[in-house]
Amino acid sequence: MMRSIASSAPQRGIAAIVGVGPKLGRSIARKFAHEGYTVAILARDLGRLSKFADEIAREEKAQVFAIRIDCSESRSVREAFEGVLSLGFLEVLVYNACQQPPNWHPTNFTDIRLDSFEKSLAVSSVGAFHCAQQVLPGMVERGKGTILFTGCSASLNGIAGYSELCCGKFALRALSQCLSMEFQPLGVHIAHVIIGGVIGQPRGGQSSSSTASLRTTSFGDGSMDPDAVAQTYWQLHVQDRSAWTQEIDLRPSNPPRFC
Numbered sequence: 001m002m003r004s005i006a007s008s009a010p011q012r013g014i015a016a017i018v019g020v021g022p023k024l025g026r027s028i029a030r031k032f033a034h035e036g037y038t039v040a041i042l043a044r045d046l047g048r049l050s051k052f053a054d055e056i057a058r059e060e061k062a063q064v065f066a067i068r069i070d071c072s073e074s075r076s077v078r079e080a081f082e083g084v085l086s087l088g089f090l091e092v093l094v095y096n097a098c099q100q101p102p103n104w105h106p107t108n109f110t111d112i113r114l115d116s117f118e119k120s121l122a123v124s125s126v127g128a129f130h131c132a133q134q135v136l137p138g139m140v141e142r143g144k145g146t147i148l149f150t151g152c153s154a155s156l157n158g159i160a161g162y163s164e165l166c167c168g169k170f171a172l173r174a175l176s177q178c179l180s181m182e183f184q185p186l187g188v189h190i191a192h193v194i195i196g197g198v199i200g201q202p203r204g205g206q207s208s209s210s211t212a213s214l215r216t217t218s219f220g221d222g223s224m225d226p227d228a229v230a231q232t233y234w235q236l237h238v239q240d241r242s243a244w245t246q247e248i249d250l251r252p253s254n255p256p257r258f259c
Contacts, residue, residue: 013091016040016084018069018131023199024150025096026052027226031234032092033062040084042069043097071097071127072119081134089142092237093135096150099123099168106161117164124168128175136183143187146237149176151194173247180246189244191236196251197224222254 015032019025020041033039033056041056043049046068053066065087069080084090099120101107128149139145154162155169176192183190200223229250236245 012036012038013089014038014040014084014087015092015094016042016081016090016135017094017096018042018071018127019095019097019150020049020052022048022052023201024195024226024229025094026056027202027230028094028096028233029064030056030060031227031230032237033057033060033064035234036062037092038063038065038087040065040067040087042067042080042084044068044070071131072099072122074126074130077127077130077134081131085134085138090135090138091145093131093145093147094150094233095128095131095148095172097123097127098150098152099164101162101165106159107164108161109163112163117167120164120168121171124165125171125175128172132175132179136179136188139188140183140186145188147179147188147190148233148236149173149190149192151176151192153194153196155192155194177246184244184246187241189236189239189241191245192247193233193236194247194249195224195229196249197222199224199226199229202227222252224250224252 012035015037017025017029017032017039020029020043025041025043029039029041029052039056039062041049041053041064046066049066049068053064056062057064065083067080067083070076132147135145135147149172151169151173154166155173158166173192176190180190200221203225232248232250236248239245
């Protein structure tokens with residue numbers, strides 16, 4: 001199911017943000033909408049997603065589409081991207097989906113159920129595989145496009161009690177590296193963004209365009225401002241192709257010890 005929040009005619013391509021919640025995903029969608037993109041936001045909860053679409057469309061005077069997707073099911077991914085690709089040329093894919101551990105508490109390895117482990121792998125890595133397969137042919141045909149994958153500290157190091165998360169994120173990082181080697185020579189920028197901290201709430205509800213204020217604001221609890229992180233996603237997209245980043249590690253200036 002797809003819901004359209006329409007305003008002015010699109011000036012740029014389509015940006016699809018997969019895995020949109022109230023923090024980072026929403027901030028990334030808002031940033032690309034602010035820059036003139038028609039934005040498709042995708043997640044499982046269509047009701048909440050539609051509220052985000054209304055909010056972003058109103059604030060940024062943009063065209064936003066809310067599309068339901070279950071990244072663990074290949075059929076759902078195909079159907080969702082049929083809707084996305086019907087909007088026009090997809091220029092940007094951000095894969096931000098993740099099967100979060102319950103309450104982010106560690107789980108003893110012997111207590112992990114196989115179906116839970118497989119679900120985490122399906123969302124973190126297999127879903128990214130399916131989404132990338134949907135969009136890469138069109139990007140290659142046009143000789144341009146950007147795919148950004150969201151990783152975390154678990155992408156780099158195994159963490160006791162987080163086998164499900166780590167295995168899925170390790171695989172996502174490998175996928176990003178393989179795709180960048182294969183498709184960057186064809187004009188598609190592919191990068192892996194490591195979020196080395198806890199994403200908090202936007203600071204003061206500032207617009208994604210307020211770059212100067214984002215640079216100077218500090219946050220004492222060590223969490224990361226999703227609007228500031230979204231700026232990096234935008235900067236990756238607009239990089240000159242003579243100096244493309246393949247992986248970037250973002251951390252707060254005063255990170256909690258587990259980051």
